[in-house]
Amino acid sequence: MDALAHRRPARVDLIRLRADLPDALGGAVTDFERHLLLERGLSENTVRAYVGDVVSLLGHLLTGGGDGLAALDLARLRSWLADQRTAGAGRTTLARRSASARAFTAWAVRTGRMVSDPGPRLASPRPHKALPTVLRAEQAEQMMRASASGAAQDDPLALRDHAVVELLYATGIRVSELCGLDTSDVDHSRRVVLVLGKGGKERAVPYGIPAEKALNAWLTKGRHLLAKGDSPAALFLGARGGRLDPRTARRVVHDVVGAVPGAADLGPHGLRHTAATHLLEGGADLRSVQELLGHATLATTQLYTHVTVERLKAIHDRTHPRS
Structure with a gap:
């Protein structure tokens, strides 16, 4: 079976491999996917990654002679990860695949598909947490001026x-x-947007006067020109009148950041990092930033404190006479 070869599977290989799984294993994958989507409320991208990892794991199980989930033990989990490492998977990828495997085995035990759970004993490398690249405040200002000139x-x-x-x-x-x-x-009177985040959690996020002006200009002068008779109630529309696609939004951000001399190539997530960093540099406390960003844990938000410290150190090294 080519799809079971010991290499990092391409997306098409995973699709073929999933189709070739025995009925019992294929049904387990389908039920696990439904659990991630409906019960845990994970995003489609996260679910796709987790399911792909599980399909890869079950393919490895079959090549090793296992004929069902009862054969999925700690040794086979470790063997699967070792194959992933040999195929060139990095620490971050291995950490995610370990998490996928642990989530699957825990679910399989809860649903009676496995008797015992080997997942908690599966160690995985900690991913390197590289500090995110962000724009400086003056670069963000230049970006907005470039964007505003286009909208004029x-x-x-x-x-x-x-x-x-x-x-x-x-x-x-x-x-x-x-x-x-x-x-x-959009609550225009309070300048707040009601956001549906990960896990179906809602949060209210404020925005400032420049965003208010840009939003009002779009809603009064632009949106009705793109809207069609069957357009959704989406705040942002695509050129054909449908809901704005995230890929288009990413292209928009890359293009406008590209107009700033010396700025790193950033997408929407880079603007998210930038916003968080600038909030902390402006004196916001971690808990408030956590709530605004919709982070489940404070540990995720704490990454931005390292960004601000590194930036302060760079300024000190560049400007202090005895640095």
Whole structure:
């Protein structure tokens, strides 16, 4: 079976491998996928990654002579990860695949598909936490000036794009959250957007006056020019009148950041990092930033304290006479 070869599987290999799984294993994958989507409320991208990892694991199980989940023990989990490492998977990827395997075996035990759970004994390398690249405050200002100059001609797409980058930077929300917003999710009187985040959790996120101006210009001068008779109630629309696609939003951000000399190539998530860093540098406390970003744990938000410290150290090294 080519799809079971010991190499990092391409997406098409995983699709073929899943189709070739025995009925019992294939049914388990389908039920696990439904559990991740409906019960845990994970994003489609996360579910796709977890399911792909589980399919890869079950393929490895079959090549090793296992004929069902009863054969999935700690030795086979370790063997699977070792094959992934040999195929070139990095520490971050291995950590995620370990998490996928642990989630699957825990679910399999809860649903009676396995008697015991080997997952908790599966060690995995800790991923390297590289500090995110962010824009400096003056670069963010240059980015907004470039975006605003494009919107000055009142072209509907340019008005939309300016509102997109202003709102992303003002709120630090994820691109999927931005594209999921409806017009009714904006409280104009309080300058707040109601965001549906990971796990189906709602949170209210404020935005400032520049984002308010850009948003109002889009809604009064641009949105109706893109809307069609069957357009959804989406806050942001695509060129054909449908809900704005996250890929289009990513392209918009890359293009406008590219207009800033010396700025790193950033997408929407880079603007999220930038917003969080600038909030902390401006004196916001970690708990408030955690709530604004929708982080499940404070540990995730603490990464940005390292960014601000590194930036302060760089400034000190560059400017202090005895650095």
